[in-house]
Amino acid sequence: xxxxxxxxxxxxxxxxxxxxxxxxxxxxxxxxxxxxxxxxxxxxxxxxxxxxxxxxxxxxxxxxxxxxxxxxxxxxxxxxxxxxxxxxxxxxxxxxxxxxxxxxxxxxxxxxxxxxxxxxxxxxxxxxxxxxxxxxxxxxxxxxxxxxxxxxxxxxxxxxxxxxxxxxxxxxxxxxxxxxxxxxxxxxxxxxxxxxxxxxxxxxxxxxxxxxxxxxxxxxxxxxxxxxxxxxxxxxxxxxxxxxxxxxxxxxxxxxxxxxxxxxxxxxxxxxxxxxxxxxxxxxxxxxxxxxxxxxxxxxxxxxxxxxxxxxxxxxxxxxxxxxxxxxxxxxxxxxxxxxxxxxxxxxxxxxxxxxxxxxxxxxxxxxxxxxxxxxxxxxxxxxxxxxxxxxxxxxxxxxxxxxxxxxxxxxxxxxxxxxxxxxxxxxxxxxxxxxxxxxxxxxxxxxxxxxxxxxxxxxxxxxxxxxxxxxxxxxxxxxxxxxxxxxxxxxxxxxxxxxxxxxxxxxxxxxxxxxxxxxxxxxxxxxxxxxxxxxxxxxxxxxxxxxxxxxxxxxxxxxxxxxxxxxxxxxxxxxxxxxxxxxxxxxxxxxxxxxxxxxxxxxxxxxxxxxxxxxxxxxxxxxxxxxxxxxxxxxxxxxxxxxxxxxxxxxxxxxxxxxxxxxxxxxxxxxxxxxxxxxxxxxxxxxxxxxxxxxxxxxxxxxxxxxxxxxxxxxxxxxxxxxx
DNA sequence: ATATAGAATCTTTTT
DNA sequence: GATTCTATAT
Numbered sequence: 104x105x106x107x108x109x110x111x112x113x114x115x116x117x118x119x120x121x122x123x124x125x126x127x128x129x130x131x132x133x134x135x136x137x138x139x140x141x142x143x144x145x146x147x148x149x150x151x152x153x154x155x156x157x158x159x160x161x162x163x164x165x166x167x168x169x170x171x172x173x174x175x176x177x178x179x180x181x182x183x184x185x186x187x188x189x190x191x192x193x194x195x196x197x198x199x200x201x202x203x204x205x206x207x208x209x210x211x212x213x214x215x216x217x218x219x220x221x222x223x224x225x226x227x228x229x230x231x232x233x234x235x236x237x238x239x240x241x242x243x244x245x246x247x248x249x250x251x252x253x254x255x256x257x258x259x260x261x262x263x264x265x266x267x268x269x270x271x272x273x274x275x276x277x278x279x280x281x282x283x284x285x286x287x288x289x290x291x292x293x294x295x296x297x298x299x300x301x302x303x304x305x306x307x308x309x310x311x312x313x314x315x316x317x318x319x320x321x322x323x324x325x326x327x328x329x330x331x332x333x334x335x336x337x338x339x340x341x342x343x344x345x346x347x348x349x350x351x352x353x354x355x356x357x358x359x360x361x362x363x364x365x366x367x368x369x370x371x372x373x374x375x376x377x378x379x380x381x382x383x384x385x386x387x388x389x390x391x392x393x394x395x396x397x398x399x400x401x402x403x404x405x406x407x408x409x410x411x412x413x414x415x416x417x418x419x420x421x422x423x424x425x426x427x428x429x430x431x432x433x434x435x436x437x438x439x440x441x442x443x444x445x446x447x448x449x450x451x452x453x454x455x456x457x458x459x460x461x462x463x464x465x466x467x468x469x470x471x472x473x474x475x476x477x478x479x480x481x482x483x484x485x486x487x488x489x490x491x492x493x494x495x496x497x498x499x500x501x502x503x504x505x506x507x508x509x510x511x512x513x514x515x516x517x518x519x520x521x522x523x524x525x526x527x528x529x530x531x532x533x534x535x536x537x538x539x540x541x542x543x544x545x546x547x548x549x550x551x552x553x554x555x556x557x558x559x560x561x562x563x564x565x566x567x568x569x570x571x572x573x574x575x576x577x578x579x580x581x582x583x584x585x586x587x588x589x590x591x592x593x594x595x596x597x598x599x600x601x602x603x604x605x606x607x608x609x610x611x612x613x614x615x616x617x618x619x620x621x622x623x624x625x626x627x628x629x630x631x632x633x634x635x636x637x638x639x640x641x642x643x644x645x646x647x648x649x650x651x652x653x654x655x656x657x658x659x660x661x662x663x664x665x666x667x668x669x670x671x672x673x674x675x676x677x678x679x680x681x682x683x684x685x686x687x688x689x690x691x692x693x694x695x696x697x698x699x700x701x702x703x704x705x706x707x708x709x710x711x712x713x714x715x716x717x718x719x720x721x722x723x724x725x726x727x728x729x730x731x732x733x734x735x736x737x738x739x740x741x742x743x744x745x746x747x748x749x750x751x752x753x754x755x756x757x758x759x760x761x762x763x764x765x766x767x768x769x770x771x772x773x774x775x776x777x778x779x780x781x782x783x784x785x786x787x788x789x790x791x792x793x794x795x796x797x798x799x800x801x802x803x804x805x806x807x808x809x810x811x812x813x814x815x816x817x818x819x820x821x822x823x824x825x826x827x828x
Numbered sequence: 829a830t831a832t833a834g835a836a837t838c839t840t841t842t843t
Numbered sequence: 844g845a846t847t848c849t850a851t852a853t
Contacts, residue, residue, distance in 0.1 A: 166842065194843045218843080292843045327842095360841065459839050464845085481841080518829070600830090646843065666840045688839055704840080727838060728844045 108180070109147050113140075120347075120380040121145045125153070127377035129325075129370045130349040133411045134396070134710035135387030135672065138349050139169075142323055143176045145347060146188075149319055150181065157188035161317040161339065164192055165324050167647045169670075173323070189317070193332050194292055195646060197299035201290070202632040204309065208302045211288040213503045213638060216645035220487065221508045222246060222291045228507070229279040232534050235272070245276045252277065253293035254329045254361040256300065286539055287507040293331070300335045314341040325350030325370070329361040337373065346374060352407050353400050356666060356704045358696070368407065385411045385710075387672050389418025391746050392712050399741045400706045403699045411710075420748040421716045423739065428723040429462075429680075433469035436677050439717065440475060440660055443675055450476060454661040454673040456708050458686040461726070462679060463662050470660065478655050480663035485649035490597060490609040491616055495644055497587045501572040502638060505539035514540075514564060517596035521564065525557040580636045581621040588613050665708040676712035678705075681720040682733030705738050718742075778825060785826040 110118050117137055120130045121144045132138035146162065149155040164170045174190045189196060198216070201208050217225060226249065227242045252262065259278040264271040284290065290298060303310040320340050322328070325348040328336070340346045348370060355364040371377055385393055393411045400406070426432035440453050455466055463479050470477045485491065493516060496509035515521040532552065533543035544561050547553050553561065571590050575583040588594060594613055598606035625639040634642070661673065680686055687701035709716060718739065724731050778784070785791050 192843065198843095216843090219841095295843080357841080359839085461838070461845095520829095522829080648843080664840065685839095690839070700840095725844080 104152065106148070106152055109144050109151065113137075113144065114382075114384055116380050116382045116384075117141050117144070120382070121148050122152075123378060123380075125319075125345050127345045127374040128347050128380060129367070129374075129377055130347070130380045130382060131407055131409055132349050132351055132382045133385060133409050134351065134354060134707070135385040136382040136411070137386060138323070138351075138382070139173065139176065141382070142321060142347075142349055143173060143180060146177050146185075146321065147180045150185070155318055157185040159316060159318040160185075160188045160321070161196070161319070162188070162190045162321040163196060163323065163336070164190075165327055167192055167195070169323060170195070192646075193335070194295050197295040197335070198642065198646065199629060199632060200299040200302060201295065202634065203629070204302055204306075207306055207309065208298055210290070210298070211503070213288065215289050215499055215503060215506055216295070216642060217284070217289050217291045217508060218487065218645050218648065219246075219292070220492070221289075224508055224511065225283055225287075225289075225291075226276070226280055228511070228530075229276050229283055232283070232530070233275060233279055235276070240272065240276065245273060245280075248273050249277050249280060250291075250293050251361060253291075253297050254331050256297060256331050256334055258297075283507065286537070287505050288503055289506060289508065296331050296335055300331065300338060303338060310338070310341075313339055314344060318344055319347065320344055321347040321349075323349055326352050326355040326364060326367045327357050327362045328366050330363055330366075333363070333366045346377075351409070353403070353409065353703055354669065354707050356669065356700060356707055358700050368405070381409055383409055383411055385413045385415075387713050388413065388710060389415050389714060391418045391420060392709060392716055395421055395716075395742045395746050396706050396709045398743050398746075399702060399709070399738060402741055403702055419715050421718060421742065421746050422750055423747050424717065424719045424750045425735070426719055426721045429465045429721045429725060430469065432679055432719050432721045433465045434473075435719065436466070436679065436717070437469050437473050437475060439677070440675075441473070448674070450658045450660045452673055453675040453677070454663065454668065454671070454711065455677045455679060456663060456665045456668050456711065457679045458665060458688060458704075459680075460664060462685075466662055466679070476655075476657050476659045477662055478659040480661065480667050485612075485615070485619075486644040487648050488609075488612055490593060490612055491644075493593055494584065494588055494591070494613060494616055495641060497568075497571065497591050498584065498637060499641055500541070500568055501575060501587075502641065504541040504568070507533075507540045510540040513591070517592055519564060520556065520560040522557075525553065525561065528553065528557075529561075580623060580640055581617050583637060584620040585617050588617070665704050668711050669707050672711055672713055674713045675715050675717075676708075677717045677719065678708050679719050680724075681718055681736040681739055682724065683736050684731075684733060685724070685726075686736055687738065702738065702741075778820070778827075783828040785828050787824060791828065 110121060113121060114137075117140070120128060120141050130138075130141060132141065142162070146160060149160060150157055162170075162173060164173060170191050174185070174188075177188075177190075178184050189199075191199070201210060201214070205212050205214065223242055223246050226246045227237065230237050230240050230242055230245060252259075259274050259281055262270075262274050262277075264274055284294070303313060317339060320336060322336060327350070336346065348367070350367050352364055352367045355362060355367070358364060371379060388396075390413050393413055397410050424432070424435050426435055436455060440450065443453055444450060457463065457466075460481065467477065467479065486495070493513060496506075496512040499506050499509040500513065511526070514526065529540055529543045529547060532538065532547060533540050536543070536546070538546065544565060548558065548562060548565065551558070567590070571587065574590070575586050578586060594610045597609040600606065601609065620640060623636075623640050623643065625634075625636055625643075665678070684692070686705070687698055691697035691701045720735050720739070721733060724733055783791070
């Protein structure tokens, strides 16, 4: 058999990974080492050489983009569609399992998916229904708590509160939230995974069926898996099926949202007979860039250990520019890009990376001023826009009347005279009789529990939804969407309330929703999943919220956070804001684990560059209204000096000793109290520390102090009684 | 039900 | 500084 098309283009370690027998493997794939290529070729090898039917392969990724890219490349390599193969995101595949086995999973057939925004509303309702003050129990925090527990595989019932009142209350909120979701027939993102894990764990026949089916499991970006996702994988793989995990511990930058770098570190223990392959040859960057990346990441402990190399040339040194302030930084970068363009290069080959989104503002205004086209990544996504979610909520409630999240969203939107008081009557009724809001509304009508005005309004709403539901029953998807927009009068509402500009824009988005529905081609590829078009479309909207912005056809400079740059590459890269406190971010500086994650982020950012890398920092920066004096990031000093060329070395990042051991940012203005940030102080109770920030003046000023024993605290100057040291 | 003012918040993000 | 939420008035 001719396997040359599969293995010829591979280097030694890649080939080793691709052609390996049926044992589990951990492929440590450094940045730019051909990670996707190995996954794709491995699957082709399994199908063509090992004669595994596509049916027997499960390949998991994190994003829809990665999944569709993988499928596309596999089919290209095979020259035929790989039908029956399961390729998708964790959430997409878990969703599929739940649709297939909704009964065993204890879900209604028409269950809907909550996105984070819907989830937050639901958490708010849970808190309110417990009569808790949402000042004291911030919904965001509760949402975070619930998701964190679910990501660990924990239900409210599993949590021991150990007599801790706060914890007890959080568990209560979690419990109530579970009840409300069940009653509404909705599941959140984490629930998709947890529920499907429980589904196969509690149904031995099902588990056996899938374990026998999926003889090979492959996982991309393994370092980003959380506890729940890894448990899900291991359960599906069982003891016999090999797991092919590809990842890079040095690129683990999502610990803050539950990713467990430990998973990749423990893989070899969990699969004792597994093989380890390291792919260290880089096909992207110059050796200068790689040497810098290697040197930086070497400062991290507990790595699996990897060192990138290339056959490419040295290339230009890394350029370091110390800007006077953030405006100077932006115009320096703009100037460099102008030069790049004058050399005949494309703007879209240049990228500006930064730590936090707030930094994009100055870049944007500078680029607008100079007339340089640019594109900012991230931000609002299509299906998350308010007007789109409104229309979807109408659609959802026609599918499932008990969907309380949708009910609350649209019951008085556009306004139809149903006020807070009426709604809260319905909520109380729903709570005491264990009904959905829709059921409560109907009951209140039957038993005349409302005053006349409210009664008429509610009646009108109920009739509206029922009629809408009938009307669209016989229509095709895009007509259904159009009808909903028509009947709901959403367009008029927005136009009236938000004026020409904004309202018109919302209207256009609603039109866009109709065209999205027209071009939505749902092919029921899974004969065991029986979804109508509308449900499939609603699922699609929740699970694939769409790109934050369409690809512009114009030649644009790319601006994005370092996080969203992962997986991309650009010939010319600028990394801005290399100041202590900004990057590494203040909140990460004092914890070793988090500092290492910041360093990995820097490693990711650096390895995006192919040919030329610029690093900039500002000595002075306006941030949130105050002017901060920053000192160069400690990361700059981790780059070997000989790889760097300082462009305007009037404040030498190397020779200037970093005298301030802590925050390194200080407010310029001396506050009237005689203290300023950077001062070393002593506090009677908390001990020694250093002032990081001062907000306000005199005795009423709020000061943030980093104490060596108790960490960072906010104190009021008048009460703190600080002593200078 | 909306308009306005004051307060609070400001790291990273996919599903 | 900019935006988004919340309380209060009309």
